[in-house]
Amino acid sequence: MPLKPRADLKPNTLEFENLPLVSPNGFREYDARWLFEKEINLVGVQALGLGLGTLIQEMGVAPRITVGHDFRSYSASIKQALIIGLMNAGCEVHDIGLALSPVAYFSQFALDVPCVAMVTASHNENGWTGVKMGAQRPLTFGPDEMTRLKEIVLSGGGKERDGGRYIRVEDMRERYIADLTDRPKIKRKLRVVAACGNGTAGAFAPKVLEGIGVEVIPLDCELDYTFPRYNPNPEDMEMLHALRDKVLETGADVGLGFDGDGDRCGVVDDTGEEIFADKVGVMLARDLSSRHANAQFVVDVKSTGLFLTDPVLIANGAKTDYWKTGHSYIKRRAHELNALVGFEKSGHYFFNPPIGRGYDDGLVSAIAICDMLDRNPAKKMSELREDLPKTWGSPTMSPYCPDEKKYEVVERMVKLFSGMADKGEKLLGQKIRDVVTVNGVRVTTEDGTWGLVRASSNKPGLVVVVESPASEANMRAMFAEIDGHLSAQPEVGEYDQKI
Incomplete structure (x- = not known):
């Protein structure tokens, strides 16, 4: 019978090695985050996997799941513990190895697997871990699923089943890169700084950007899970300032910064000006609404009011719905409204067909920015920014x-x-x-x-x-x-x- 998790276990004790530690506070509105070894241990991660597998079975979804992990010193161990729990719940687990969150989402489509569990703390500082989960591609869990998962895990209600299976997938990185780069090359000569903060995106972003035909100037793309210069978070001014300095030093056309799990993209223009993601969203909405009549967009409540007042969007017949902040909320709302794109101020962008598959992918966002510049060859990124009404x-x-x-x-x-x-x-x-x-x-x-x-x-x-x-x-x-x-x-x- 599964053990009921506790929240009071201390490291370096007999109980810590044998009993599950799971803090209730780790279950968030749309994913899970804990301080590793302070709020969750490996036995607790196994309990989480068992609970997730139980929930998948309860939802009536085929118990087949793709699992990846980000580049932190402890993420592979956490993923292995999660996999043990999932297999104990009777799940067929497809282990895609080191991945970005969007690579895990992509693998659901590439492998025709309904469920996903991505071990990542995203942009949180070292010491944090977490899991982004879903059982209905391209959507991820929202409050209802997270509340039920919390109930199952904390009550020890996970159910062990036979039929668990492990499948190692060796080539998902290559398949993902090929998927994004199998397209016409950028015609405009673009020099792009790609900043990865020594996080997981360093193994993906330069290859993808080179593959679409731009010149890449790498910045902190070497993988180093100590994050020696700054935390990989494109909302953090320290990362944006490092990106600005590199753009000015090299005379690049644009700087693009990616967070720890690669589902967000931050932008610095050719003058070194940081452009907050909601303003980049307005620029992209202008570009896309000129090509897609009566385009529907979704934005979060943190975003600029320009989505409603910008004269170009109004002239193009674009409509915008303001909704709850959070990648699960905006993704789901964009799906419900069949919006062309959902934009979050944090830099999560959700491109639906024909541009994307509906999930947040910082590299799809980066490609969209390069395409926008390619379609406006007479304008610099700074000039596109200056065209927006001032706020x-x-x-x-x-x-x-x-x-x-x-x-x-x-x-x-x-x-x-x-x-x-x-x-x-x-x-x-x-x-x-x-x-x-x-x-x-x-x-x-x-x-x-x-x-x-x-x-x-x-x-x-x-x-x-x-x-x-x-x-x-x-x-x-x-x-x-x-x-x-x-x-x-x-x-x-x-x-x-x-x-």
Whole structure:
């Protein structure tokens, strides 16, 4: 009978080697993340695999699953433990080895396998591990599936079954690269800096970009799981600044940065200006809506308001739906609406047919950016950026807040700003135009200045974003307003970065 996991085991003890450690806080809204050996051990990962296999059987899906791992010192061990649990649940496991998350998603189609489990902590710092899971390609688990998985694992409710099987897949990297590069070459002479932060993308991105016909200038593409220069996160200003410096040093046309598991792409233009992913999304939406009539897009609540107000998108008949932040949410919403693309400010882009298969892939995003430049040979990346209406926006900022308190703090912010709007109170000396509460709270004033507070879905913290189409002063004033309210909450700690 499977053992019921515990959350109080300590490393370097007899119990730690024999009993499953699984912290309940690791089960997030749409994936799972833990600090390895502090919040989950290898026996706990086996319990997770058994629970995942049990859920797949419960859902009535064929128990066939593809499994990969990212480039961290402990990820292969975690993957092997997960595989043991999956096989104990009666699953046929296809081990694709070292992979990006989009390579794992691609392998579902290439192998005709319905389920996926990708061992990755994405952009989280070393020490973290996690699993991205799905049982209905190209979608990944959302809150319903994650809640049920949590119930099965923590109750010890995983069911052992016969029929488990292991299949090693040796060539998935080559098949993935061939799939992306089997296309016409870029005609424009493009020099592209590819920054990988010494993460997994270093084994994939340069080959793919070279394969579509651009000149690649590699930056930190050597695999090194200590991440010696910076964490591979294209929302992190340290990575973007390193990318900027390399673009300016080499005179490249564009800089593209990839996160730890390769499902996101950050952009720096030819002048060294960092372009936040939501603005890149507007640029791509302009390009694609000119080629696809009445294009439907989905964006997350952290994204710029330009998707609704940009005159080019309006003229092209494009429609945009704002939805919950999170790769599972946007992927599912884009699938439901048959949107051409779903865009997240974090850099997750979901290209549906005829461009992609519906899952987030930083290299598909990079190719789309190169195609956009190829279709606009007279314009530099900076000129395409300057063509957008001017707004002043912040990066994504994350003050610390414990997992068990963050949703409570966000609910206080929802009540605060909703109450202000209901009472007709002013914000920044203006009337409040609207308050959107589909995911945290996004409050907008009359001049279009807005601020967002939501709970992070993958780590203990909040998410704060502000933007103004009116002035930098109003953008900073909105942040000061939000920061003042958050600073008054005893559970809220230091930010990872501030404007």
